[in-house]
Amino acid sequence: MFLYNTKMKKFYIHTMGCKSNQFESAIIKENLVKNGLQEAENIESSDIFILNSCTVTHKSDNEAFYLLRNAKHKNPDVITILTGCVAQIEKEKLLENEFIDYVIGNDEKLNLYEFLKQIINNRTNCAVSDIMELREFHQAVLEDTTKTRASVKIQDGCDNRCSYCIIPFARGRTRSAGSYFITQQVMKLANHGFKEVILTGIHIGQWGKDFGLELLDLLKDIEQNTTIERYRLGSLNPLEITDELLEFLQKSEKFCPHFHLSLQSACNKTLKSMNRFYTVEKYLAQIEKINQIFDLPFLGSDIITGYAGETGEDFEITRQNLEKSGLSQIHTFPYSVREGTIGASAPNQVDDKIKEKRADIVKAISRQKYDDFVRKNIGTVREILIEKHPDKKSGFMKGITRNYLTIITNTKDTSLANTLQQAKITGYENGRIYCEIL
Ligand code: SF4
Known part of the structure; x- marks a missing residue:
């Protein structure tokens, strides 16, 4: 064969x-x-x-x-x-x-x-x-030791039906990897020398739903039973950020102050037509709360521009709300019709050029938000995980902070790779952030 x-x-x-x-x-x-x-x-x-x-x-x-x-x-x-x-x-x-x-x-x-x-x-x-029978959810773990950070997939599929999204059709209902399995996989990574793990999935806030548990149960288990120094969470729905979860994350020594809270639109009318079950007021309040509780948390989000029926006025509401939000970065893309979804058959589709123009406006807001966020970090001391590969342009080692900034250090010492260091953030120029290792 x-x-x-x-x-x-x-x-x-x-x-x-x-x-x-x-x-x-x-x-x-x-x-x-x-x-x-x-x-x-x-x-x-x-x-x-x-x-x-x-x-x-x-x-x-x-x-x-x-x-x-x-x-x-x-x-x-x-x-x-x-x-x-x-x-x-x-x-x-x-x-x-x-x-x-x-x-x-x-x-x-x-x-x-x-x-x-x-x-x-x-x-x-x-x-x-x-020729093959359908297999159930595969539990597996990344062991690519050439990278500094590893991912563990904890969940697949989604039970929601956002009207623009094809993922539930493509990946099926939510399925979770078991807590014991996940902690074992994480420990395998720890034995390989990894210091940071990203918990990923299609909709990780639905982790445990298929066996009556919640994401918080898994996070507590991970915090108590593993030795990895830093964890990050994949994207969460704002309704899944409960007070209990925030309280846990705030006390945690392992989970980084890095959040990705999906938004999609900052206009309630559009959110409703997207089948997103929260309001922009609730979202902004969550963001504010997180910004108050944590020390300069990184808050990322995403926005779809030009969803079916989004008028100029609706987008203007989104624009204003994004401007006043405490987000650090906003990923955006123009709405793309996916056959088989509710959005595909909705009337009032928006012209592609308008979608693009709106996306450009959101991108500009995002750049401004990111710049503001970086500048707030200048002068502060942060823990950085030094990456295995130096910065290609300068040859200096680079690292990533807990609050998700990639920073160029003042050393070319490769023996520091994969170590955690304290560093003072000293400058920000042409989109590059600099620090001095202490
Ligand atoms: S956008 Fe996210 S939450 Fe909504 S259906 Fe798609 S995967 Fe599920």
Whole structure:
């Protein structure tokens, strides 16, 4: 069979989109290497091209097709495998494309090695679900020791139905990894020398829902039973930030003051039409509370501009609320219609140019917020985790603060890599932040 051929097969993997995808690609890579395949440096020298795709916008769908077509163009003999969210929602239609050899949905992608073992010699196009049973949520952990920080996926899927979002269709209902399993995986990472772990998932605020627990239960377990020095949480819904959770995070010595609170619109009318069950007033109050409780917390968010029915007045409300918010950074993207969602069939779709223009306005607000946030940090002393690779431009070591600032240090001493240091933040110029190690 293919994988037992004497000549070692080479694969090349390209990852699009979110942290979950990046995490899962690392798992796929690790499994394939463990099982005797070799990672190629480029598509030209690979036997298998794996695209772990994202379907957040139409643009990302198009990018996925471009990458696959381009792979065949560069190397006509390469076997192309499409996985990730694009693969999940339009599986059958996708196989009509001559540049796609195999389609593997999200539920199956972590079994990629098993899939290759079974079918790789059969060069007819097929979808993996035709030959493999659907597997349950895969619990796995990233062990890429070339990186300074690691991720642990604690949850997959989502039970909400935000009207613009395709993810619940692409990834299914919420499923959680067990608390014991997670703490074991984290300890494995600690034994590999990791000092910082990011807890990721599609909707981590729904962790434990499938077995009657809450995210806070998991965080307490992690705090008590693991030795990793720093944790970060993935994106949370504002309603999931309870007083109990905040109280716990405030007392915690391990969890960093870094929050990503998804917002999507800062206008109540638009939030309602998006099926987001909070008000902008509630959101802003949460942000204010977090800013008061923590020492310069990093508060990130995201905004969709031009959702169906968003008028100029609605956007103006969003703009004003964002201006007055205590956010540190706002990711934004213009609304992209996803077939099969409520948003796709909603009337009053907004013109693309208007969506882009509104996104540019939000980006400008975000730049200002970020600059303000960085400047508030100047002169303060922060703990930084020195990264394994120095800053490419200057050669100086760089590090990341608990409140999520990447900072260039005043040393080129590589022996400091992966250590925690105290540093005074000294300056901010051309988007680069500088510090002196104490
Ligand atoms: S909470 Fe809404 S936006 Fe987030 S994954 Fe679930 S449905 Fe999508």
